Every structure is written in C-alpha cells, then in structure tokens.
Amino acid sequence: xTSTITGSAADSLALRRSTQPDALVAPGPSAAxxxxxxxxxxxxxxxxxxxxxRLVLIAGEAKQRWVERxxxxxxxxxxxxxxxxxxxxxxxxxxxxxVVSKPLPGHKVPEWEQWLxxxxxxxxxxxxxxxxGYGANWLTGWxxxxxQATALLGLAEGEKVAGVVLVGSIAEPAPPRPRAAASDVARxxxx
Ligand SMILES: Cc1cc2nc3c(=O)[nH]c(=O)nc-3n(C[C@H](O)[C@H](O)[C@H](O)COP(=O)(O)O)c2cc1C
Numbered sequence: 001x002t003s004t005i006t007g008s009a010a011d012s013l014a015l016r017r018s019t020q021p022d023a024l025v026a027p028g029p030s031a032a033x034x035x036x037x038x039x040x041x042x043x044x045x046x047x048x049x050x051x052x053x054r055l056v057l058i059a060g061e062a063k064q065r066w067v068e069r070x071x072x073x074x075x076x077x078x079x080x081x082x083x084x085x086x087x088x089x090x091x092x093x094x095x096x097x098x099v100v101s102k103p104l105p106g107h108k109v110p111e112w113e114q115w116l117x118x119x120x121x122x123x124x125x126x127x128x129x130x131x132x133g134y135g136a137n138w139l140t141g142w143x144x145x146x147x148q149a150t151a152l153l154g155l156a157e158g159e160k161v162a163g164v165v166l167v168g169s170i171a172e173p174a175p176p177r178p179r180a181a182a183s184d185v186a187r188x189x190x191x
Contacts, residue, residue, distance in 0.1 A: 016127060017174050019135030021089035024168030028059065028094030033132050037167070040128030041097070044120035050107065052114035053121050053162065056098040056153050066152060067091055073148050083142045093137075093166035097125055098153055101162040115162065122163035135170035138163045 004010060029037060038055065046052065058066050067090050074083045090096065099121045103114035122138050129136035143149035144161035155161070 012130065013127060016130045017176065018126065018137045019168075019170050020172070020174055021137055021139070021166055022092050023170060023172040023174070024093035024135050024137065024166050025171045026094045026168065028168050029129075029132060029134055033134075034095065037097075037125065037128045037132060040131070041099075041121050041124045044117055044124055046117045047113045048107065048109040050104055050109060050114060050117075052101060052103045053118040054100045054102060055121070056100060058096040058098065059094060063094075063096060066096075069152055070143050070149055073143075073146065077142075077146075079142070086141050087143065089139075090164075090166070093168040095167040097165045097167065099125070099162040099165065100153070100155060100159050102156070102159045105158060115160075118162035122165055125163075125165045125167070129165075129167045134167055135173070136168075137166045139166065140164060 034057070038057075041055065067087065070087050070090070071084070074080050074087050077083055099118055101115050101118035103111040105111065107114075126136045126138055140161060141164065144164060150159075150161060153161070
C-alpha cells in the first residue's frame, strides 16, 4: 500500500506559506483557474447547509478603482500614516477575493459555527491558490472594519469581512517561519 504520510498533496499542504502582499504579482490566475479556485474555496463544511458566506472577486480596473477609493478614505482617517502604507500593499496582487461572512441570526446553528465556515473558505482559498501554483495572503486590515470601506463591497447589515485574500504569482517566496510545536499544542486526551 502506498503511504499517505508523504505524497504530493500531503507534502504540498505541509509546506504552504503565505506570500508577502508586495511579492504577489501578475500574472494572476486565468478565468478557468479562478473558476477552479472558487470551486475549491466553496468545498467547505457548512453546518446546516446555510451557505453563510459569499465572495467578492476584485481584479483589473475594478481593483484599481477599489484601491483608489480606499486611499481616499484613508486620507480622512486619523491613522492615515499607518493605513496608507497597509492599503498600498493591496496594489500588487492581481486578484483579491473578499470572503464575506453572512450568518443567519437566531438560527439553531450558532453564529460562531457559521463564522468558522467562512474562515474555512478563506483557508481553502489559500490552499487552492497554492495547489494551482499561485501565492496568496489572508488579510483583514482597517478596510475590513471601516463602514465606508465595507460599503464599497456592498456589505449588508450583519455581514462581516472574514478575509481579504490576495492571490497572484509569487515574485519571491517568503522564508519559512517558526511554527507552533505539535508537542506544545496537540495532546492526547488521557482518561
Ligand atoms: C483572520 C486573519 C486576518 C489577518 N489579517 C492580517 C492583516 O490585516 N495584516 C497582516 O499583515 N497579516 C494578517 N494576517 C496574517 C497573514 O495571513 C500572515 O501573513 C500569515 O499568518 C502568515 O502565515 P502562513 O505563512 O502560515 O500562512 C491575518 C491572518 C488571519 C487568519
């Protein structure tokens, strides 16, 4: 029997790293690759089959205009010095996928579980981009919480930005970073 401890999918998942926003560059995924990426992203557990999330895809001229509008909002903020820098980091990646959490309030499936499902969509976008040979980075940032900025994405009452996932070709891979040791965070239950 072939071992599944190693193998291309296991090795690939074990080695995935986020790419720094400035190192995500054109070319981005093709239309067919974006379809595939979205297909992968949506294959997540979803308690109650509520589909408690939606995606906003941003590329091309719309992406340029989105960043310009964010920059205009930045200039009205007290923390413009800081947010100007973080907003510029959105410029490079050719594709942005905003994952919007839209839990059904008062449903028997707790909202927390519905938020987690949106987080799973973000993670599948990272792994999906990686599997397709692209880099990605899951951000939030000021624009995920600012009402004027979320209005640009058409967020409705009760919706939240779970992730602003940047996707592109990798100009420079990020070096490995320290990871939590399995022995520190994963323990067998002793009973
Ligand atoms: C919900 C969430 C929000 C994040 N928001 C930001 C952010 O706004 N700015 C930032 O620099 N990193 C942010 N990060 C962290 C980046 O994704 C970071 O690059 C990542 O943790 C790198 O680790 P990796 O290589 O293991 O993927 C966020 C991560 C998560 C899970």
